[in-house]
Amino acid sequence: MKKTARSRIIGKSRSVRPPIVRSRRTRCLLTHTVLERLMHYYICLSKYDPNIEWISSPHLAVQFRVDDTQVRKDLAVIGVKGRPNAGFRRSQILERIREFLGLGRSLKAVVVGVGRLGGALVAYRDFRELGLEIAGLFDNDPRKIGGSIAGLTILSTDGMKSFIRQRKIRIAILACPVFVAQILAHELVEAGIRAIWNFSPTTLQVPSGVFVRNEHISVGIGEIAYHLLPF
Amino acid sequence: MKKTARSRIIGKSRSVRPPIVRSRRTRCLLTHTVLERLMHYYICLSKYDPNIEWISSPHLAVQFRVDDTQVRKDLAVIGVKGRPNAGFRRSQILERIREFLGLGRSLKAVVVGVGRLGGALVAYRDFRELGLEIAGLFDNDPRKIGGSIAGLTILSTDGMKSFIRQRKIRIAILACPVFVAQILAHELVEAGIRAIWNFSPTTLQVPSGVFVRNEHISVGIGEIAYHLLPF
DNA sequence: GAAAGTTCGTGAAAATATTCTCGAATCTCG
DNA sequence: CGAGATTCGAGAATATTTTCACGAACTTTC
Structure with missing residues (x-):
């Protein structure tokens, strides 16, 4: 389809396929896929045993059936820093996701x-x-x-x-x-x-x-x- | 993560990220994304006015907020042929999706x-x-x-x-x-x-x-x- | 305190997915 | 019939996502 008048009028302008939106807090972009995974992490991690605080990316990878690099990349995007040989802080992951996605404010x-x-x-x-x-x-x-x-x-x-x-x-x-x-x-x-x-x-x-x-x-x-x- | 024993044991073997499965009928692979879009088409097209039979890819593109090329590619995957200047047969789209995904059999x-x-x-x-x-x-x-x-x-x-x-x-x-x-x-x-x-x-x-x-x-x-x- | 074992962080590579381009097919209307 | 408009189909070009590979950081154990 050529970019004819008709096709330009309807839709297309916003929220096309990968709905990318700029976060207020940072310059970072969250794509649809990352957003979905982050929520997946959030939902499940928030129901974890409160005693478990340090979680490694290989552990999360098995849990969520994704690659461990993927987990680290996702967390890097929202600014969660890990510690070698230990993993990531569960509370920090939850907090940052909440902040980033704007889940806090009602x-x-x-x-x-x-x-x-x-x-x-x-x-x-x-x-x-x-x-x-x-x-x-x-x-x-x-x-x-x-x-x-x-x-x-x-x-x-x-x-x-x-x-x-x-x-x-x-x-x-x-x-x-x-x-x-x-x-x-x-x-x-x-x-x-x-x-x-x-x-x-x-x-x-x-x-x-x-x-x-x-x-x-x-x-x-x-x-x-x-x-x-x-x- | 190196491919250590532990990581190899759990999961990974099937249905990892893009759950690709070979269809029985053809040699064609449907990826997760295509599958989702096809179902999206199916659900909505099945509720269309029965009088509407020919639907063009630009029309579907606006409706589903995807690119029109995308629509054509998706339909090509499941073997739906279109007609220039007319579009695709709604009934054929529905039929092929049903067949391909195995929705028919109860x-x-x-x-x-x-x-x-x-x-x-x-x-x-x-x-x-x-x-x-x-x-x-x-x-x-x-x-x-x-x-x-x-x-x-x-x-x-x-x-x-x-x-x-x-x-x-x-x-x-x-x-x-x-x-x-x-x-x-x-x-x-x-x-x-x-x-x-x-x-x-x-x-x-x-x-x-x-x-x-x-x-x-x-x-x-x-x-x-x-x-x-x-x- | 050195060696072994994890795990993070990141740049490069591979795999996927989406969009662009354009020739050819089909229909409509004068 | 021929011009104009619309749309399909398919290969090339982009863009995005996922995976690989590996050095550096940290712990534990001897």
Whole structure:
């Protein structure tokens, strides 16, 4: 495809394939792959026995099924220094990842679509540890509105925009049926949402500047089926 | 790290970083990245308006936020031929992906750990369309055992191994708390499970030959937080 | 305190993945 | 039919990611 007018207009400008963004703190760039691995480390290391403090890259390599050089490179990127013959400090790894990714400061989010999946996400414990704070629940099913999950009341999507604007919420977790996803995404963006965590199995079209992370769970089935082909 | 005895023993042998596996049908290799994109295409294209049959790579590129060459390459890998000035046949894309990934034949699975997340997965509609058939639900909480979700009764984990062996089930969806994940994974492998879809936030150590896909949902928070750093 | 054994840190090399370029095929419309 | 617009297909060129290789740092043990 030549760079025709049409192709230049839509998308492409931001968050294309390897979504690279400059960190505020340093000049360093974290690529998508590094980001994913760092989170993987974080999630698992934060659940380690608190007595274990020094961890070597070969140990992490086995644990996470990556190369040990990879681990060292990843940690080097976020400025974690190791000690020869000892490894890295677990607490420092966690701290630096938190800092670098901005997990510390509380991230307010709304959940849009409170079906089974949405409900599970609202109640998911690990989110709070990571700084994600769910501030509002929305659904357009009259039978659900007024109900509550994890201490939060489910509200009508009618008041969603003003709710988000008033509280300056930047993150939306979208767990609604496919056929309303795009419409809701549009509303969310209008209300000032800057990141959509999309659990509905569609692609959303959003203006550049809005970050979308697709969490298409079914993707896993593909990989599993493929790896099971010989059986 | 030199290739010492220790590092050679654990892992490394199969499904390291880019989990490449040879397809039975052709000599072609699908890498992790291609696999993910193909599933992404599949999930979204299967929900398209049935009247739309011809789709061009520039169109798909905008939709999925990838390069149009990428789309063509992906489709070439699975042997989908396009037509100049028209694009590709939607039905053919879907068919070839299904064939190539082995989505057609019904894939039996058990769900282990029926909390909120496990329950949501059991009820998740799209799974069946993709060929994933949930054959059994297991939990070790006596209050849950005997209950039912989506027409399936929750059974005790005591009988899990024989259940899996008898029905020759190959896939397990693990949605249990972290502290029992490794133990259960071990049992599952003993029972003959060949692929574990791990939703618990730990890394599992399994013998080589068993495929693990980690679905650490919280990873998404990291990416979102990072992209929201400037705000 | 020297020797043996780990492990970090890093630059170079290899492997993968993505994008560019452009000729050829196909359709539309006057 | 011929001009113009669109799109495929494929090889070359880039860019990114992963792995290798090895010197230096640190511990432990004799």
